[in-house]
Amino acid sequence: MKQYINELQPGVKVNSVFALAKKQLIPFRDPSKGKFLSLVIADKTGQIEAKLWDGAEEIAAGLAEEDLIQVEGAVSEYRGSNQITIEKVSPAAAGKWQPEDFLPAGKDKQLLLDELRQLVASLNNEHLKTLLANWFSDKDFLQQYLTCPAAKKVHHACIGGLAEHSLEVCSYAVQVAKNYSKINRDVVLVGALLHDIGKIMEYRYQTSIAVTDSGKLFGHPVLGWDMIAERIGMQPDFPAPLADHLKHIILTHHGQLEWGAPVLPQTPEAMTVFYCDLLSGRIRQVFDIIQQDEDDELWTRYDRLISRAIYRGYKED
Ligand SMILES: [Fe+2]
Ligand SMILES: [Fe+2]
Numbered sequence: 001m002k003q004y005i006n007e008l009q010p011g012v013k014v015n016s017v018f019a020l021a022k023k024q025l026i027p028f029r030d031p032s033k034g035k036f037l038s039l040v041i042a043d044k045t046g047q048i049e050a051k052l053w054d055g056a057e058e059i060a061a062g063l064a065e066e067d068l069i070q071v072e073g074a075v076s077e078y079r080g081s082n083q084i085t086i087e088k089v090s091p092a093a094a095g096k097w098q099p100e101d102f103l104p105a106g107k108d109k110q111l112l113l114d115e116l117r118q119l120v121a122s123l124n125n126e127h128l129k130t131l132l133a134n135w136f137s138d139k140d141f142l143q144q145y146l147t148c149p150a151a152k153k154v155h156h157a158c159i160g161g162l163a164e165h166s167l168e169v170c171s172y173a174v175q176v177a178k179n180y181s182k183i184n185r186d187v188v189l190v191g192a193l194l195h196d197i198g199k200i201m202e203y204r205y206q207t208s209i210a211v212t213d214s215g216k217l218f219g220h221p222v223l224g225w226d227m228i229a230e231r232i233g234m235q236p237d238f239p240a241p242l243a244d245h246l247k248h249i250i251l252t253h254h255g256q257l258e259w260g261a262p263v264l265p266q267t268p269e270a271m272t273v274f275y276c277d278l279l280s281g282r283i284r285q286v287f288d289i290i291q292q293d294e295d296d297e298l299w300t301r302y303d304r305l306i307s308r309a310i311y312r313g314y315k316e317d
Contacts, residue, residue: 002101006045006292010077014084017092018043019102019207020069021152025060039063041071041084042208044104046292047153048075050084059089066207068092068102080301102207106160109146115167116145119193125186127238132190135231144200152209154305155284162199165280166192172276180268187242188269191249195273198224198250219260224250249273286310 003016018041025035037056040047050071052059063069072088120136123129136142150156150165158164169192177185198220204210214223225247232243245267252265255274265271289303289310300310 002043002097004045005041005043005048008048008075008082008084010075010082012075013073014075015070015072017068017070017097017101020063020065020067021047021208021210023060023063023065025056037086039069039086039089041069043102046104048082048084050086050089052086052089062091063089064091066204066210068097068207103149103205103209104158106156106158107164109160112146112160112163112167113142116163116193119167119170119189123186123189125242127235127242128186128190130235131231131238132193134234141200145197147205148200149203149205149209150196150199152203152211155281155288157209159205162196165284166194166196168280168284169193169195169273169276172279173272176272176276183268183272184245187245187249188272191246191253191269191273192276194224194228194246195250195253195277196220196224197227198222201227221251221254221260221262245269253277282306 001016003012003014005018008014020039021042022038022040024038026038027035035056037052037060039050039052041050042048050073068091070088070090070092071084071086073084073086075082075084077083116136120129120132123132136145146163147159148162149158150161156162156165170189173188173192174185177183177188198218201223202211202215202220204212218226228247228250229243232238232246248267249265249270252261252263252270253273254261255265255271255278257264261274265274285303285306289300289306290312298311298313300312302309
């Protein structure tokens with residue numbers, strides 16, 4: 001029977017199948033001891049680190065990232081996180097498992113599709129409407145948009161995460177546009193909907209979520225910029241300033257040079273997409289931290305990525 005990662009507590013014995021998300025051989029501090037094996041293993045409920053201390057090099061050669069593996073060992077706590085000390089690990093018997101056992105599922109696809117269609121229908125600008133209508137009528141592309149995760153683990157790291165996150169950014173952006181009549185609602189909306197489109201090229205997601213070679217080489221803002229430039233190129237009458245504005249939004253949505261934006265957002269619409277993207281990612285991250293940490297303590301564990309623990313004492317029902 002499958003054991004799920006969110007059920008693994010310190011002291012629990014593990015003997016189950018997981019997806020191998022990451023494999024690394026790391027030298028011991030004392031080099032005469034050789035190397036140990038550090039794995040990140042995953043299923044639909046999350047990820048956990050697993051370490052093999054003995055005979056690591058030989059065993060590592062038989063394991064491939066994104067394959068399914070059978071892991072035997074025990075769970076312990078290390079620096080505030082659970083990890084597995086492996087006793088035995090080997091490739092798992094094929095054919096017995098479904099991808100749904102290993103990748104978490106997000107919102108229902110039909111709900112995402114309905115929301116997407118409503119947004120496209122609400123556009124007034126004919127060029128933008130045609131761009132989206134043509135692009136989303138490509139069945140393979142639509143399927144990828146509705147299936148791709150938004151991240152490896154930080155936020156919306158689930159099947160459908162890209163669409164769920166993008167639609168969330170749209171809903172925030174529409175609110176901003178309501179408050180500022182000078183913001184171009186259609187541009188901000190299409191920018192929000194497409195800001196992370198490069199993630200379709202950035203991630204592979206069969207048994208675990210992994211970054212592709214293009215993802216590593218270029219990153220999704222540049223990949224997205226390229227995809228949009230290509231699509232716009234198919235509409236010869238698409239106005240050049242509108243094309244540049246959209247490309248600027250995609251390229252700058254990480255907002256700061258140190259967060260991966262090649263240049264800073266320099267229009268109200270680009271700044272709106274940046275802040276709404278940050279808001280969607282951060283709020284989801286906080287709820288993920290609260291949820292992962294199942295005990296009923298007033299404070300969650302300290303989270304390194306957001307440099308804080310979250311207080312959950314304010315429950316005013
Ligand atoms: Fe992004
Ligand atoms: Fe995003």
